[in-house]
Amino acid sequence: PESITVAELAKRMGEKSADLVKSLFNMGMMVTINQNVDQDTAELLVNEFGHTVQRVSESDVDIDTSEDVDAEDTLKPRPPVVTIMGHVDHGKTSLLDAIRGADVAGHEAGGITQHIGAYQVTPKGGDPITFLDTPGHEAFTEMRARGANITDVAILVVAADDGLKPQTVEAINHIKAAEVPMIVAINKIDKDGANAQKVREELLQHEIIVEAMSGEVQDVEVSALKKTGIDKLLEAINLQAELLELKANPDRNADATVVEAKLDKGRGPVATVLVQRGTLKVGDTFVAGPAAGKVRALVDDHGKRVKEAGPAFPVEVLGLSSLPSAGDPFTVVENDQRAREVADYRQRKLDEKRTTSAPMSLDAMFAKKG
Ligand code: GTP
Ligand code: MG
Numbered sequence: 001p002e003s004i005t006v007a008e009l010a011k012r013m014g015e016k017s018a019d020l021v022k023s024l025f026n027m028g029m030m031v032t033i034n035q036n037v038d039q040d041t042a043e044l045l046v047n048e049f050g051h052t053v054q055r056v057s058e059s060d061v062d063i064d065t066s067e068d069v070d071a072e073d074t075l076k077p078r079p080p081v082v083t084i085m086g087h088v089d090h091g092k093t094s095l096l097d098a099i100r101g102a103d104v105a106g107h108e109a110g111g112i113t114q115h116i117g118a119y120q121v122t123p124k125g126g127d128p129i130t131f132l133d134t135p136g137h138e139a140f141t142e143m144r145a146r147g148a149n150i151t152d153v154a155i156l157v158v159a160a161d162d163g164l165k166p167q168t169v170e171a172i173n174h175i176k177a178a179e180v181p182m183i184v185a186i187n188k189i190d191k192d193g194a195n196a197q198k199v200r201e202e203l204l205q206h207e208i209i210v211e212a213m214s215g216e217v218q219d220v221e222v223s224a225l226k227k228t229g230i231d232k233l234l235e236a237i238n239l240q241a242e243l244l245e246l247k248a249n250p251d252r253n254a255d256a257t258v259v260e261a262k263l264d265k266g267r268g269p270v271a272t273v274l275v276q277r278g279t280l281k282v283g284d285t286f287v288a289g290p291a292a293g294k295v296r297a298l299v300d301d302h303g304k305r306v307k308e309a310g311p312a313f314p315v316e317v318l319g320l321s322s323l324p325s326a327g328d329p330f331t332v333v334e335n336d337q338r339a340r341e342v343a344d345y346r347q348r349k350l351d352e353k354r355t356t357s358a359p360m361s362l363d364a365m366f367a368k369k370g
Contacts, residue, residue, distance in 0.1 A: 003036035013051055023048055061345045063287065063331050070249035070277060078248045078311035079120065079128040080241035081150055081274065084185075085171035086157030087164075091187040094224035095157055096131060099234065101227065117260030117272040118314035119301035123234040127241070130274070130312045132259060150257050150274055153240050154180045155233070157187050160194035160221070164202040172206050181244070183218045183236050184210055190223040248311035253332040254278035258288055258324045259314065269320040273330045274312065280332065281308045285339050286317075289328030290350055292343035293320040294336070 006024070010017040010033070017033040023045060024031050031037060037045070046053050084092045099121055122128045132151065154175040158168055175182050184203065186196045200210050200219065209215025218236045222229035256273040264270045271288060273280070280286075284295045296319030298306045309315040317330075321343070324330070333339050 003038050004042055005034055005036055006031055007033040009037065009042055009045065013046060013049060015049055019049075020045055061341065063329070063333070063342055065255055065329070065331065070252070074249040074251060075247035076250055076311075078246050078250075079130050079313075080152040080237060080244065080246055081130045081132060081312055082153045082155060082237055083132045083151040084155045084157060085175065086155075086187075087159070087162070087167040087171075090157045090159040090162065090165075090168070091224045092157050095155075095185060095187060095222065098222075098224045098227045098230050099131065101230075118274055120312075120314060121234070123231065123238070126234055126238045128312075129234065129237050129241070130314060132274075149178060149180075150259075150276065151178065151180050152244060152246055153237060154178070154182050155185050155237075156182050157185045158199050158203075159188045159191075160186050160196050160199055161188050161191045163195075163199055164206075169206065172208065181240055182208070183220065183233070183240060184208070185229075185233055186219060186221045187224055189221045189229065190226045196221050246312075248277040250277070250279050250310045252278040254280035254284065254286075254309075254330075255332075256280060256330040258326055258328040258330050260326055261288075261320075261323045261328075263323060267318055269323045271317050271320055271324055271330070272314060273317055274314050275309050277311055278332065279308050279310045280315065280317075284332045285334070285336055286330060286332045287339045287342045287346075288317075288320060288330040289324035290343055290347040291320045291322040291324045292336075292339035293317075295319050 006020050007017050010020045013020075021031060021033060024037070024041070027041075027044070029037075029041070043053050084095060086092050100119065118130060118132050120128050120130045154171075156168070156171055156175065158164060172182075184199075186199050188194055189196060200213050203210060203217075204213065208217055210217045210219035212219055218240065220229055220233045220236050222233055224230075254275050255277050256275045259272045259274050261269065261271040269291065271291075273288070280295065280298065282295050282298055286293055286295065295317055297317075298309055299316040299318070300306050300309075301314060306315065333342065
């Protein structure tokens, strides 16, 4: 049974709660403004006040980009988005650091690399690669659970002196479930007791046959500490990306995904987003989960202000009304009103999830008319 509080219904109708309560009293119902009325009663009230009931389906209010597919001839190559996964202490963070050190573009810019939840690296002689700086499986799983499958390639890190561990197996399962191609980075190859071959054999038990074992999964021996094998790993990623033929239309309003969001003391709510298609520009109006806004500034992973960000380009966005969550869709819309409408709708849905005991409500079923 769907229901709505008298107060909420009044708000949506643009009437006073007290008038609704009076009207209900005249119908023989004693309710306070915080009590729920069922759908039939709500409809009666709406008619009583001379409004029309408009049933609005969710898809009419919220944004559904799934049917908005870009034509083949608008697609251009884009960088791959890579996530690093593996057991605790096997070297995910060290590897990300070593990779960041191999970024020629970063050194050219001479800027200090910022921690913005994602960054792009252009290896010497290679194409740019975007890394999601989200160590730990929760972020990956959480994003996937929310329908944000933004990873194109997964790097499975296994320490050569430790072999496969429970979280390695967990990572393997997540990667398989996401149907994302995998590259195995056998790390800590510099250590005494490192045994890369043992890692390859253990992987066989999970149906992962690496190239060194005549399989198809690329495996690279690395030392994040000594920074060896990093170029090979980046090459492997570029090779894998080529096979995937990743493309997106850069010439349209941006669709992006929130990777991280935080409240910054000086700058207010800041979200790191990864553009999936289109080009995000300063001045664009957007909705990000339950937040709306206008892009006040875009900051890249070197802390540099940029005017726009294309597909697979991670940027910090300033100008949000509130904080979205990781995995929330970030969509550029035509105007402020549309952004507000969608953001309010999503916020209401979130509030309901948090507060109502009723299994469902009339939210979005009534729209104020006349
Ligand atoms: P969590 O984030 O805690 O899951 O760990 P992590 O996977 O990010 O590992 P991290 O990069 O923090 O490395 C764990 C430890 O292993 C640190 O003490 C690193 O210095 C060390 N380490 C990482 N890579 C290497 C390597 O290639 N060789 C050696 N000898 N030590 C390494
Ligand atoms: Mg770490």
